[in-house]
Amino acid sequence: MFILLMFFLxxxxxxxxxxxxxxxxxxxxxxxxxAVNVAMAxxxxxxxxxxxxxxxxxxxxxxVAIKSAGISLQKAMRPLFVLVISLSVASFFFSDYMLPKxxxxxxxxxxxxxxxxxxxxxxxxxxxxSITNYAIKVDRKGLVNPDSLFGIMIYDHxxxxxxxxxxxxxxxxxxxxxxxxxxxxxxxxxxxxxxYEESRGNGxxxxxxxxxxxxxxxxxxxxxxxxxSFTSFNRTDEEKFQDNAPMLNLRGxxxxxxxxxxxxxxxxxxxxxxxxxYYKQNHYVKGYTKTKxxxxxxxxxIIDVIPPKDRxxxxxxxxxxxxxxxxxxxNRIMEYDLKQKEVLKSKIEYQRKFTLAVSCLLLFFIGxxxxxxxxxxxxxxxxxxxxxxxxxxxxxxTVAEKSAKEGSLDHVFGxxxxxxxxxxxxxxxxxxxxxxxxxxxxxxxxxILVNLFKKVFRQKTQGTA
Numbered sequence: 001m002f003i004l005l006m007f008f009l010x011x012x013x014x015x016x017x018x019x020x021x022x023x024x025x026x027x028x029x030x031x032x033x034x035a036v037n038v039a040m041a042x043x044x045x046x047x048x049x050x051x052x053x054x055x056x057x058x059x060x061x062x063x064v065a066i067k068s069a070g071i072s073l074q075k076a077m078r079p080l081f082v083l084v085i086s087l088s089v090a091s092f093f094f095s096d097y098m099l100p101k102x103x104x105x106x107x108x109x110x111x112x113x114x115x116x117x118x119x120x121x122x123x124x125x126x127x128x129x130s131i132t133n134y135a136i137k138v139d140r141k142g143l144v145n146p147d148s149l150f151g152i153m154i155y156d157h158x159x160x161x162x163x164x165x166x167x168x169x170x171x172x173x174x175x176x177x178x179x180x181x182x183x184x185x186x187x188x189x190x191x192x193x194x195x196y197e198e199s200r201g202n203g204x205x206x207x208x209x210x211x212x213x214x215x216x217x218x219x220x221x222x223x224x225x226x227x228x229s230f231t232s233f234n235r236t237d238e239e240k241f242q243d244n245a246p247m248l249n250l251r252g253x254x255x256x257x258x259x260x261x262x263x264x265x266x267x268x269x270x271x272x273x274x275x276x277x278y279y280k281q282n283h284y285v286k287g288y289t290k291t292k293x294x295x296x297x298x299x300x301x302i303i304d305v306i307p308p309k310d311r312x313x314x315x316x317x318x319x320x321x322x323x324x325x326x327x328x329x330x331n332r333i334m335e336y337d338l339k340q341k342e343v344l345k346s347k348i349e350y351q352r353k354f355t356l357a358v359s360c361l362l363l364f365f366i367g368x369x370x371x372x373x374x375x376x377x378x379x380x381x382x383x384x385x386x387x388x389x390x391x392x393x394x395x396x397x398t399v400a401e402k403s404a405k406e407g408s409l410d411h412v413f414g415x416x417x418x419x420x421x422x423x424x425x426x427x428x429x430x431x432x433x434x435x436x437x438x439x440x441x442x443x444x445x446x447x448i449l450v451n452l453f454k455k456v457f458r459q460k461t462q463g464t465a
Contacts, residue, residue, distance in 0.1 A: 001045075004037040005030055012110075029109050035102035039356050042091055043393070046084060047363035048386040053080070054371030055382050063372055073434050077368055084364045088357040095353045096249045104247040131225050133157045149175045152190060154223065169196040170223070188223040195221070245342070245349040257346040264339045271332040278325045344411060348404055351415035355397075358419055363393065365426040369433035393418050 008030070057063045066076050127137045139151025152175050156168040172193030179186050197214045248256060298305055306314050366389055374381060397418035404414025413420075 001034055001037060001041045004041055005033060008033050008037075025109075025113070029106065029113065032102050032106035032109060035098065036106050038091070038094065038099070039352075040394070042087070042356070043359045043363045044386065044390045046087065046360050047367040047390055048382065050080070050084075050364050050367030051371040051374075051382040051386050052377055052379075054368050055374055056371075056377030058372050058375030059377045063375075073369075073372060074430075080368065081364070084361060088360045091360055092353065092357040095356050100247045100249050100252070103244075107244075107247075134225060149177065152188075152193070154188075154190075156223075170194075170221075171196075186225045188225060190221050190223065191219065193218055193221070245345040248346075248349070250350060250353055253346045253350045257343050257350075260339055260343045260346070264336065264343070267332065267336060267339065271329070271336075274328055274332075275325060278321055340407075341405075344405060344407065347411045348401065348415060351412060355415050355419065358416075359393070362419055362422055362426055363390070365430055366422065369426075369429035372433040373429070393422060396421055 054063070057066075063073070063076070067073070124138055124140045127135050129135050134157065135155040137153045138149045141150070142148030150173065152170070152172040154170040154172075156170065158168075170190065170193060172190035174192065175188055175190040177186060177188055195214075195216045195218060197216075198212070243256070245253060245256065303311060303315075367386065370385060370389075371377075371382065374385065376382060397415075400409060400414040400417035403409035404411045409417075
């Protein structure tokens with residue numbers, strides 16, 4: 001868990017540093033991240049602890065003593081097997097009840113922290129829109145004093161809401177930031193610049209050729225920026241994130257998938273009706289006349305039937321209808337694909353609730369036999385082997401899950417791919433540990449090579465004789 005938390009901090013250190021967060025806010029998001037990391041940390045912990053436990057037993061010849069007393073390896077593993085089953089069941093309930101709540105709190109807090117307005121961090125060459133109604137860009141900042149700015153451009157949108165107002169542009173060669181004592185206002189002193197302002201004439205919101213355009217040069221001026229939102233950290237309502245798949249339990253995921261499926265069905269029906277209206281034949285005189293006309297069958301090119309004077313307008317009308325239909329269908333296809341991806345996410349998260357519990361069992365049956373075979377305890381070789389096997393498990397599950405999200409692999413098969421691939425390995429290692437196989441015994445392989453060389457040398461000697 002410590003390693004995973006360090007990875008988290010290294011990933012988001014630039015997002016958190018320099019924004020004035022309180023220490024308890026950092027601890028809060030780390031606590032939520034710890035809950036989110038359980039899905040990765042718990043299987044790895046079970047794998048590592050089982051290798052270390054049985055490796056220590058083998059290194060101290062305690063497994064030999066157990067087996068000499070007539071107790072098989074499976075029987076010796078039975079108490080730990082009960083413990084791992086209990087952990088697996090607890091992990092299932094955790095992923096179904098606690099993990100959705102932890103995800104909701106974690107993502108909402110991370111969203112707020114990443115989008116918190118920057119106080120003094122104005123990056124050179126980038127427009128900063130963190131201050132309400134202002135967009136600020138500077139070419140560079142002072143090397144000695146970071147509050148000194150050079151090459152300043154400010155778009156003032158405070159008058160945009162006024163029907164007669166448009167953005168005001170301020171350009172200055174240099175300036176300096178000064179924060180008031182209460183921290184609610186920042187004064188930006190601009191030196192040697194130009195102010196451009198355009199205003200509507202006669203109170204009209206439409207274009208007026210007599211509208212005023214003002215250009216004013218100044219040696220020094222001040223712009224007061226509202227910094228009240230920087231003094232407090234506002235939290236987003238967690239209800240806004242509740243509809244996402246990671247924030248739902250099994251019941252919520254099932255309900256979400258069903259509602260999305262109904263939405264897709266309604267979308268398909270609406271698209272069919274909408275597209276069919278472009279090809280529907282209109283009977284304008286039906287019901288208004290009793291005249292019956294014979295059905296006319298057109299066997300030649302339909303363009304030749306249309307009078308020459310109406311052909312251009314007819315073809316143009318057909319092109320316009322086809323373009324409109326194509327645009328409607330393309331928009332509906334994009335909406336359909338988005339809904340299908342959301343349904344797929346719900347199904348993937350549904351399977352994830354079960355894969356965590358099963359992966360704990362699987363990695364135990366890989367780690368315990370491995371520890372009995374390598375007969376090494378401590379934090380040396382067991383850590384290396386645990387990391388290698390966990391990386392194999394993690395890579396397989398990550399690649400398969402990504403393929404399932406893209407739709408190139410069935411979601412059930414994709415989420416269970418790692419379990420399917422590594423289960424035969426667990427059975428094989430359990431069998432080898434039961435029969436005391438020396439898979440990782442270097443002396444065993446040395447002896448095989450020595451015997452092989454002796455056999456080859458003996459055959460060559462007999463052939464020469």
